[in-house]
Amino acid sequence: MTDRGVPALDDPVGQSLGGRHAQLARRFGRAVSYVPDVASFCAVPADPDAADWDDLAKLIGPGALADLFSAPATPPPDWEPVFHMEGRQLVWSGDTPPEPDESGAAVVELGAPDVPEMLGLVARTRPGPFRQRTHELGTYLGIREHGRLVAMTGERLRPPGWTEISAVCTAPEARGRGHAARLITAVAARVTARGERPFLHVAEANTGALALYERLGFTTRKRVTFRGFRVP
Structure with missing residues (x-):
């Protein structure tokens, strides 16, 4: 398998929290994030629906920063953008x-x-x-x-x-x-x-x-x- 076809690298946050960092994770439904004093990163499935975004909102709380890292998923329109930065993996x-x-x-x-x-x-x-x-x-x-x-x-x-x-x-x-x-x-x-x-x-x-x-x-x-x- 080439580097470009490695699913683990396409969702590094979710894959980490579901594996070797599971002990540092908190979950609600299909939403997951690191515990706050470890990291700000969170993740939803690659094909999130409205329920997944609701679960993430309940997980991290109203007014909290949803740091999606490099995930391409787009949250609902009422989620205010905080930062946007181009980068490379x-x-x-x-x-x-x-x-x-x-x-x-x-x-x-x-x-x-x-x-x-x-x-x-x-x-x-x-x-x-x-x-x-x-x-x-x-x-x-x-x-x-x-x-x-x-x-x-x-x-x-x-x-x-x-x-x-x-x-x-x-x-x-x-x-x-x-x-x-x-x-x-x-x-x-x-x-x-x-x-x-x-x-x-x-x-x-x-x-x-x-x-x-x-x-x-x-x-x-x-x-x-x-x-x-x-x-x-």
């Missing part, structure tokens, strides 16, 4: 596992005790949604300089056979030192070592990140649109 296309770069500052595994620092770095760099328990989605790795966390990358969505690399961020004062490339490669090596393939998402406007991902061996699988709506 990329897959790692290498024939052999990436070799981690062992040079430079040590790559360390991050966990619950590091959450305040992780949230602080995210607030400074804004790589995308990251909450108090987002680190529970998978392994997160970081680099410290003089004891301070200056770069981070980790695992997010995990549809069957795949793991998304996310939260790629580097503090402004530590950029230009190859931290992002080292961390992406380190996470990708862990993913491939367990027999899965890495993939990731990037905003179309983030040309610098896109160039880095392509240099590291990722190729565009498809273009996507990230969308969020306010529940009436």
Whole structure:
């Protein structure tokens, strides 16, 4: 099967919540979402009907943000659009596992005790949604300089056979030192070592990140649109 015909990648949120992230899910009918302090993403079936949208509204509540991620489904007209951003889904296309770069500052595994620092770095760099328990989605790795966390990358969505690399961020004062490339490669090596393939998402406007991902061996699988709506 080619990358373009992988159903798991067409519904990464729903496939993750129905599988390896089931313990982090909440459900109502056929609607599903992550628990709020883990992630904002939610999902409905590929062919949602009015009842599915009603179920999602009951699940996340009136006035809540329905973050549909890359799902193409369109909610009812009274759901107010909140954001709309063009992007891409990329897959790692290498024939052999990436070799981690062992040079430079040590790559360390991050966990619950590091959450305040992780949230602080995210607030400074804004790589995308990251909450108090987002680190529970998978392994997160970081680099410290003089004891301070200056770069981070980790695992997010995990549809069957795949793991998304996310939260790629580097503090402004530590950029230009190859931290992002080292961390992406380190996470990708862990993913491939367990027999899965890495993939990731990037905003179309983030040309610098896109160039880095392509240099590291990722190729565009498809273009996507990230969308969020306010529940009436």
